[in-house]
Amino acid sequence: MSKLSSGKLNKQAEFVTVVLAGGSGTRFWPLSRSAHPKQFLNLAPDGTSLIQATASRIAPLESNSELLVVTAQNQSQLVAQHLPQAKVLAEPMPKNTAACIAYAAAKVLVELGDVPMICLPADHLIAGNEELLRTYKRALELTKTEDLLATIGIPPSYPETGYGYIKKGQNYKDTEHIYSVHSFVEKPNLHLAKEYLSSGDYFWNSGMFIWRAGVIWKAFQELMPKLAPQLEKLLDLAKLDFPLAETSNLFEQFESISIDYGVMEKASNVVMLAGVGFRWSDVGSWSSWKDAYEEIHPDDSRNLIFGDASLINCKDTLIYGDKKFIAGVGLESLIVVDTPDAILVCHRDQAQEVKKIVDLLKEKGKHGLV
Amino acid sequence: MSKLSSGKLNKQAEFVTVVLAGGSGTRFWPLSRSAHPKQFLNLAPDGTSLIQATASRIAPLESNSELLVVTAQNQSQLVAQHLPQAKVLAEPMPKNTAACIAYAAAKVLVELGDVPMICLPADHLIAGNEELLRTYKRALELTKTEDLLATIGIPPSYPETGYGYIKKGQNYKDTEHIYSVHSFVEKPNLHLAKEYLSSGDYFWNSGMFIWRAGVIWKAFQELMPKLAPQLEKLLDLAKLDFPLAETSNLFEQFESISIDYGVMEKASNVVMLAGVGFRWSDVGSWSSWKDAYEEIHPDDSRNLIFGDASLINCKDTLIYGDKKFIAGVGLESLIVVDTPDAILVCHRDQAQEVKKIVDLLKEKGKHGLV
Numbered sequence: 001m002s003k004l005s006s007g008k009l010n011k012q013a014e015f016v017t018v019v020l021a022g023g024s025g026t027r028f029w030p031l032s033r034s035a036h037p038k039q040f041l042n043l044a045p046d047g048t049s050l051i052q053a054t055a056s057r058i059a060p061l062e063s064n065s066e067l068l069v070v071t072a073q074n075q076s077q078l079v080a081q082h083l084p085q086a087k088v089l090a091e092p093m094p095k096n097t098a099a100c101i102a103y104a105a106a107k108v109l110v111e112l113g114d115v116p117m118i119c120l121p122a123d124h125l126i127a128g129n130e131e132l133l134r135t136y137k138r139a140l141e142l143t144k145t146e147d148l149l150a151t152i153g154i155p156p157s158y159p160e161t162g163y164g165y166i167k168k169g170q171n172y173k174d175t176e177h178i179y180s181v182h183s184f185v186e187k188p189n190l191h192l193a194k195e196y197l198s199s200g201d202y203f204w205n206s207g208m209f210i211w212r213a214g215v216i217w218k219a220f221q222e223l224m225p226k227l228a229p230q231l232e233k234l235l236d237l238a239k240l241d242f243p244l245a246e247t248s249n250l251f252e253q254f255e256s257i258s259i260d261y262g263v264m265e266k267a268s269n270v271v272m273l274a275g276v277g278f279r280w281s282d283v284g285s286w287s288s289w290k291d292a293y294e295e296i297h298p299d300d301s302r303n304l305i306f307g308d309a310s311l312i313n314c315k316d317t318l319i320y321g322d323k324k325f326i327a328g329v330g331l332e333s334l335i336v337v338d339t340p341d342a343i344l345v346c347h348r349d350q351a352q353e354v355k356k357i358v359d360l361l362k363e364k365g366k367h368g369l370v
Numbered sequence: 371m372s373k374l375s376s377g378k379l380n381k382q383a384e385f386v387t388v389v390l391a392g393g394s395g396t397r398f399w400p401l402s403r404s405a406h407p408k409q410f411l412n413l414a415p416d417g418t419s420l421i422q423a424t425a426s427r428i429a430p431l432e433s434n435s436e437l438l439v440v441t442a443q444n445q446s447q448l449v450a451q452h453l454p455q456a457k458v459l460a461e462p463m464p465k466n467t468a469a470c471i472a473y474a475a476a477k478v479l480v481e482l483g484d485v486p487m488i489c490l491p492a493d494h495l496i497a498g499n500e501e502l503l504r505t506y507k508r509a510l511e512l513t514k515t516e517d518l519l520a521t522i523g524i525p526p527s528y529p530e531t532g533y534g535y536i537k538k539g540q541n542y543k544d545t546e547h548i549y550s551v552h553s554f555v556e557k558p559n560l561h562l563a564k565e566y567l568s569s570g571d572y573f574w575n576s577g578m579f580i581w582r583a584g585v586i587w588k589a590f591q592e593l594m595p596k597l598a599p600q601l602e603k604l605l606d607l608a609k610l611d612f613p614l615a616e617t618s619n620l621f622e623q624f625e626s627i628s629i630d631y632g633v634m635e636k637a638s639n640v641v642m643l644a645g646v647g648f649r650w651s652d653v654g655s656w657s658s659w660k661d662a663y664e665e666i667h668p669d670d671s672r673n674l675i676f677g678d679a680s681l682i683n684c685k686d687t688l689i690y691g692d693k694k695f696i697a698g699v700g701l702e703s704l705i706v707v708d709t710p711d712a713i714l715v716c717h718r719d720q721a722q723e724v725k726k727i728v729d730l731l732k733e734k735g736k737h738g739l740v
Contacts, residue, residue, distance in 0.1 A: 029697075310731075312726055312730075313723065325712040327399075327712065327714050329716040329726075330719060330723065338694075339694075341694055342695040343695070343708060347702075350683060353683065353700065354699060356699075357697040360682075361680075
């Protein structure tokens, strides 16, 4: 592929949904592999992949919009398979979310101009679509006319220690559920997370952003001034559909920094919309996926079975089968995942450690399993 | 096969080792299957099958003896594969241990006469072969000259509730480690098992027996008098190498009763040799197999891995792999067994419940997995 952009955006589009699909998560091993990361796994409750579910959720708003997926070069074919309707923008190398968003914004600016962008992670689970769409719509309306960087904060339902938080500031222009931002806060320990929960002032940082292309562009220029010459170059390359060699050269120079660190924490025009009425999870592990799934499909039994399995005396256990029959006896809070070449058996409390298995396999040179 | 006996015993043999291999245990599912029961699984510490290990243990005494395996008809080919040196006696239908031993005794009486028989279950694990052989030898010497029914009792090392016990009586003729038997005792509850352990008077009933063919024959005649006409017929059929149809007819009439109930508990000429200096386990489940294996191969880590696996933060966990890589994370006291078509994940404390999985599979008509 000599061009990294798969095609021009439709000129009629009133806004662009930018799906950030660069992740190469290892915490869903053995189902996720380096060449088949989490966003392509069929982990949505309707059996579709997480990236398909992300696109489906926003589809009702899409009448006059475009879908643009930013992904790793070696995943652009997978994206095309999962979302044939999407335009694909391939990153020549992984460079965190600031570069990724600048990349998409350059394309939007050049092809459509200063229209709104809704930036969405490809690999989250959300239930309660009506309320979600209402939040997206309000954010679109708000940012269409005002020069704001909008983010969506999720009211926490329990003291999660795996998420960053946003501390809300003043109510924005007396508008319900919209706030200025006091500060972005690192992942807390359990004690702090409990304080955050009870205070009512803290929201989970969902990583969903809404702004006009020109507004985020100006923020990059002002808040990351070293980036300025590279940004100019990026606009030039956008006009050429991002030729591989030159775009690669440019990307090499980009700072690898998240949009939160690079822009959101420094900007003065940030607002947070409280994501009220829907359930959100970043499904960062098998364990949180089980929780999120159960919130969506509550069941008296805390066991969750996919595939052919029987459980005896089991509680709170997830079986994710492949072709083999799986029998569980006397299990509690366990995760069992079968794939054609590897099996994971993991206690829920240690689901985050699964990535260590991947590290171990790499060390041992078992690249076929990674 | 029109004859149920695979060939005549060698006339020179001074005794016959009778291996009782009729079991169709389900507690080693998914490795054990109805057509491939426990005794044929490669669960011996040297990687051989339990039945092969049983034969190997007695081999040093075999110079002038014969090996006779009594098994189910559909398993006689498996026996021939595992023990090509053995004579095989196929049971036309399963009829508990009394019938099984009468069957073997008839063959021995007809072909060799009143020589000693050592009757051994095919599916136990024993470590400490020198002491075991010493016990066998003493039993052979004792029963060669005296009309005794000898059994081997194992000094308990912990309060096992899954075994029957033998309460020892008086010291037999002031001979060390040989006792008359006060009584055979059912599987106790934990409280009783602890009392048995501390009293020093109780031994595990190992199911190993030593006697002359004529002595056990006489015991059958006297203690199971209804059997008398069938016993006569059995001797006649032995002379014909047990033709299938007639032997089947005869077996149908046999009472299905264990040798313990039918003979040992009623006989007055029973002695028990204390099995001192070796370790014994009936390996009735994956969990007790793990214990027995560890006694033989003690390891600082309580984890036991067969196949390709990696464990992170795991304790006391058994991985029995097949072709797939298995990763365990945060597991404690767990058993994981992979086979080509089924996976078991089971807490050690509930290893006995594995048979319920087999029942469940039968109910569901999944006979391929049973």
